[in-house]
Amino acid sequence: MKIDKSLMSGSTTLLILSLLSGEEMYGYQMITELARRSNHAFDLKEGTLYPILHGLEAEGLVSVREKKSEEGRTRKYYRITRKGRRALDARKEEWVTFRKLVDAVVNSAAPA
Amino acid sequence: MKIDKSLMSGSTTLLILSLLSGEEMYGYQMITELARRSNHAFDLKEGTLYPILHGLEAEGLVSVREKKSEEGRTRKYYRITRKGRRALDARKEEWVTFRKLVDAVVNSAAPA
DNA sequence: AAGTATACATAGATGGCCGAGGTTTGTCAA
C-alpha cells in the first residue's frame, strides 16, 4: 500500500535519523533503503530529502563528509551526531506517544 | 506531551471519522472530546476542524442535522454515513500499515 | 555513441493546519 503523503508528513526526519543511527549513509541510499524496507510504501522524493539533509546539517544533527567509493564515484556520506541522537530520542518518544493516542481513539469507538 | 502539528497532519480526518463512528457529535464537542481522550496532546483547532467537516459533508462521508438541546442551544450534529464508514475503514488500514512501517524502521537500527 | 541509473541540487506549486479575527447565543455575577 502506498502511504498518503500527508500521513508521512512530520515523520520524515524521524525516519532519516533512525536510518543514520544504524550506519553512515548517503542521500540517494536513504531513499532506496526506505523504499526497500517499506516495500515501496515510503517513496521519499529527492526534492524532499536533500533540503531536509541540509537543514539537519545546519542544525548540527548530522555531519557530512565526501567519500570516494571503490567504483570511483564520490558521494556525500551523512553521519548522525551526538546532538542528533538526542533529537532522535526525543522524536522517538513523541512518535510512540502519538501512535498510542491515535490507536486509542481509533479503537475506542464502538464498531458499526 | 504536546504532539507536533506536522505529525498530526494527515491523521486528523481519521480521528474525526473515528469519533463519529461511535456516536453523533457536534464540532465543538469533537475538539473537547479529543483533548479529553488524549490528555490535551491533541489540541485540534476550530480553524482546522470546521473546514474539514464541511469537506467531509461535501464528499458525503458525514451528514448534518440541527438539533436543539434541552438547554435550548442549537447545535450542528454530525453523523457518519455508510460511505463514511467505508472511507474510515480504508484510512484505518492505511494507518495500521503506516504505523507498522515506521516502527519497523525506528526499531531496526542498531542502538548506539 | 546513446541510453539508463546513480547522485546531488533547487525553484515553484500544492495542500493541511494554524493564528487571528468575527458572530451569535446562553449563563452568571455584580
Next chain:
DNA sequence: TTGACAAACCTCGGCCATCTATGTATACTT
C-alpha cells in the same frame, strides 16, 4: 440589566512540509 465569559459556529491569510519539474554531472551498459 448590564457586563463578562463560555459555548458554538465560521472564514481568511499565511506558514510549512512535501511534491513536481527540471537541471547538472558521472558511471555503467549495450
